[in-house]
Amino acid sequence: MRTALKENKKDRFKKTGFQKHTVSQCYVLLLPEILGLLLFTLYPMLWAMKKSWFFYTGTKTMQKFVGWDNFIGVFKDTTYWTTWLTTLKFMVYKLPFELPLAMVIALMLNKKIKGSGFFRSVYYLPNVISIAIIGLIFSNMFDYFGFINANLIKLGIIGSEISWLSTTRGAMTVLIIGAVWNTFGVNVMYFLAALSNVPEEMYEAARLDGAGRFTVFFKITLPMMAPVLQTIILLALNGSLHTSDYILVTTNGAPGGTTFTVMSYIVNQFVPGFASNSVNIGYGCAMSLITSVFMCIFAIIYMKLSKRMENVY
Structure with missing residues (x-):
């Protein structure tokens, strides 16, 4: 024992x-x-x-305590608030194309069809490519003498070259097309993961009851995907708000700084190596902190709204 x-x-x-x-x-x-x-x-x-509390240009000899001056300057900076408006426009125009397109493709790939694994890899491929490369691809494609203009003229759709990147509307269109192409693939993967959690028995029961495709989608698929869908939308919103390097490579704010989003504006104007001259880095730090606070508030509002949406489903 x-x-x-x-x-x-x-x-x-x-x-x-x-x-x-x-x-x-x-x-x-x-x-x-x-x-x-x-x-x-x-x-x-x-x-x-x-x-953020200092006037600072990158060297200790050029550093001076200024208190709240940097923060006050940000709130008085009209260009900063204009870039916020551009950011919101970019987000509002991009998401209605990006997410529905990703969901439709995910619904198609979720069916047991031949070659679905290959197409999943193909759709995800743009997300693997460097965002800087994507910016260069689309800026060259939509150049005045680029691939798009050349083929549109050959097809007889347009009579002469369009200067896509010289107007605000044209440049924003190019940015949105490139951004959707880059990000919708990863959203396809998210939607496929969400669809895999929907029990097949529920679809079979709905078919036996004579439910149509739209009824099945809105009564079964969408409610079952709702928790994951909230996260997908949040990630897409966050990605749109944080877009910077893609803008810098594709248009660099052209024409006349009208396509700068808030993050690309901060990088372009206040990060050494991007800024064209010696700048007050402390002011850029203050701007970054204020931007972070606004983004946190935005995320909190979205999460509260999404909780209310849970009651709908």
Whole structure:
């Protein structure tokens, strides 16, 4: 009896030691992620909070405490608020094309058809390509002497070249087309993941009751996808609000800065290496912090509205 108890105690100690070893391994695996978070997220955020109170051009000799002046200057900056309007326009025009298109393709790929795996890979491919490359592709395609104008003239759709990137409407159209092409593939994957959670039995029961395709979609598919759909919309909104490098590569704000979104404006005007001359980096930090606050408020409002939408479904 005593021997059996001793063996049980040894087994317990062995299990405990194994569990401790497993936990320590988990911490080791998490360490690079934690260090990355501290170095590339938390530290820059704290640095920006500190510098936002200073007139700072990049050198300690050109640093002067200015208090609230940078923040007050942001609220008086009409260009900053204009870029917010451009950002909202970009988001409002982009999402109605991006999400419905992704959902339609996901519904088609969710059916058991030959080659669906191949098409899933093809649709996801644009998301793998560097956003800078995508910007270059679309800026060259819609150039005055580019691929689009050349083929539209050959087909007889237009009589002469269109200067797409020289007007605000044309440049915004190019930006939206490129952005939708880049991001709808990943949304297709999200929708497919959501569709895989809908029980097949519910579809079979609906068919037996004589429900049509639209009835099945609005009464079964959409309600079952609602929780995931909320997350997909939030990610799409967040991506649209944070668009910067794509704008900088494709149009760089042209014509006349009218296509700058708020994030691309901050990068273009206040980040060393992008800005054309010596600028007040402290002012850019203040602008970034104010923008972050607005985006957090926007996310909170959306989450509250999405909770109300849960009651609808």
